[in-house]
Amino acid sequence: MKQNIFKSIADLRFAIFILLVIAAFSVIGTVIEQDESIETYKLMYPLTNRVFGFLSWDIILKFGFDHIYKTWWFISLILLFGISLLTCTLLQQFPALRIARRCQFFRTTQQFCRLNISTNLQHLSFSQLLFKIKEKKYSIFQQKNIIYCYKGLIGRIAPIIVHFSMILILIGAIIGSISGFKAQEIVPKTETFHIQNILNNGQFTFIPKTSIRINDFWITYTRQTTIIQFYSNISILNNEGNEIEQKTIFVNSPAKYNGIDYYQTDWKIIGLRIKNKDSSVLQYPFINLPNSQEKTWLTWISSGQQLTEGVTVLIDNLQGYCSIYNKFGKFIGNLELNEKFKTENSITLMDILSSTGLQIKADPGILLIYLGFLFLMISTLISYITYSQIWIVQDKNKIFIGGNTTRATFDFELEFLKLVK
Numbered sequence: 001m002k003q004n005i006f007k008s009i010a011d012l013r014f015a016i017f018i019l020l021v022i023a024a025f026s027v028i029g030t031v032i033e034q035d036e037s038i039e040t041y042k043l044m045y046p047l048t049n050r051v052f053g054f055l056s057w058d059i060i061l062k063f064g065f066d067h068i069y070k071t072w073w074f075i076s077l078i079l080l081f082g083i084s085l086l087t088c089t090l091l092q093q094f095p096a097l098r099i100a101r102r103c104q105f106f107r108t109t110q111q112f113c114r115l116n117i118s119t120n121l122q123h124l125s126f127s128q129l130l131f132k133i134k135e136k137k138y139s140i141f142q143q144k145n146i147i148y149c150y151k152g153l154i155g156r157i158a159p160i161i162v163h164f165s166m167i168l169i170l171i172g173a174i175i176g177s178i179s180g181f182k183a184q185e186i187v188p189k190t191e192t193f194h195i196q197n198i199l200n201n202g203q204f205t206f207i208p209k210t211s212i213r214i215n216d217f218w219i220t221y222t223r224q225t226t227i228i229q230f231y232s233n234i235s236i237l238n239n240e241g242n243e244i245e246q247k248t249i250f251v252n253s254p255a256k257y258n259g260i261d262y263y264q265t266d267w268k269i270i271g272l273r274i275k276n277k278d279s280s281v282l283q284y285p286f287i288n289l290p291n292s293q294e295k296t297w298l299t300w301i302s303s304g305q306q307l308t309e310g311v312t313v314l315i316d317n318l319q320g321y322c323s324i325y326n327k328f329g330k331f332i333g334n335l336e337l338n339e340k341f342k343t344e345n346s347i348t349l350m351d352i353l354s355s356t357g358l359q360i361k362a363d364p365g366i367l368l369i370y371l372g373f374l375f376l377m378i379s380t381l382i383s384y385i386t387y388s389q390i391w392i393v394q395d396k397n398k399i400f401i402g403g404n405t406t407r408a409t410f411d412f413e414l415e416f417l418k419l420v421k
Contacts, residue, residue, distance in 0.1 A: 010087040018081045029068035035200035082170045085163045093160045100156045103141040103148050106391045109400045118402025132419050147392040155385035165375035172368030178202040180363040188355040189217045211237040217356040219318045232356040266357025269297050273350040303345040
């Protein structure tokens with residue numbers, strides 16, 4: 001009974017079925033937004049208007065469709081698929097490799113009938129034929145008048161490497177799912193922060209207590225004022241606040257420290273520092289314009305005790321200037337850094353306060369996933385090596401010869417014809 005169970009698990013049809021089930025749930029996880037708040041699912045999948053007539057937020061939360069890749073049943077499916085691959089490797093691939101290494105002599109001439117290509121010769125001597133086969137890099141085994149030859153045995157290892165690589169990928173995916181995390185932080189320039197805004201994490205995730213300081217943030221522009229790239233200079237601090245490592249990051253160039261990646265993802269302007277005519281410095285917060293296709297912020301600077309009198313300041317870049325509008329919305333000029341703007345209340349622009357958006361991500365299983373894909377590529381190259389076999393039996397004055405190959409049948413037939421020509 002145990003043997004039958006293991007054979008069923010190692011069956012290719014069973015593995016394909018489990019893989020299709022995993023793929024189906026992965027499609028669901030792609031369609032349904034993952035790791036969102038309950039309010040988001042209530043808004044997008046209301047009870048009164050079920051998607052496909054049955055899918056609503058209560059079904060999504062009940063079956064864990066909001067975090068499919070971290071559910072016990074999805075991880076169980078991956079483990080079952082991995083067990084199927086491992087069982088297939090032990091029960092089928094390794095025995096097939098051992099059989100391929102054996103000398104499989106043909107004892108009778110009738111056995112040549114089941115080969116893909118075979119013939120009998122009278123014009124070639126036995127020694128001449130062996131010499132030609134040796135030139136083709138075959139390994140030759142002889143018992144009196146019967147010969148067995150093969151080459152390309154390494155090609156039989158490719159399926160084992162494929163299974164091994166897939167198991168590595170599955171293990172890496174499970175480790176990343178249960179112990180990785182992803183966080184998003186919007187931090188003002190010169191501020192220090194801890195990782196707090198966790199977007200998603202696994203059951204065994206450990207959030208480090210590392211401190212990160214934003215030393216500087218800046219943007220480079222083209223002559224047409226479109227953004228080329230935005231940068232953040234960050235420092236990793238220890239528990240005493242001393243700098244451990246410093247790096248400037250930008251899009252697609254993260255900082256890596258202790259298994260955690262710090263990506264540059266976003267930015268925004270949070271306020272202005274303005275000096276009034278009485279030399280007092282005030283800070284004005286910005287609000288983001290709603291329904292704006294581009295990043296645009298504005299604030300109101302009053303000219304005195306009457307809040308209805310003043311100017312509107314609008315900004316959409318970090319090039320060191322902002323635009324000034326009167327209370328009627330008429331443009332009255334640009335204000336640059338350290339420049340005084342004369343109104344009823346003369347103001348000087350001291351600083352533009354910005355913040356940078358960082359995505360912080362840890363995936364402990366990513367190395368295993370990369371390693372698995374490396375072995376998968378290696379196995380693809382190895383699979384192009386053809387495993388070919390040739391059998392020869394000398395019966396009186398006739399030489400019976402035939403062969404088989406695993407792939408590249410046409411090339412093998414050409415090689416075979418050149419041998420017997």
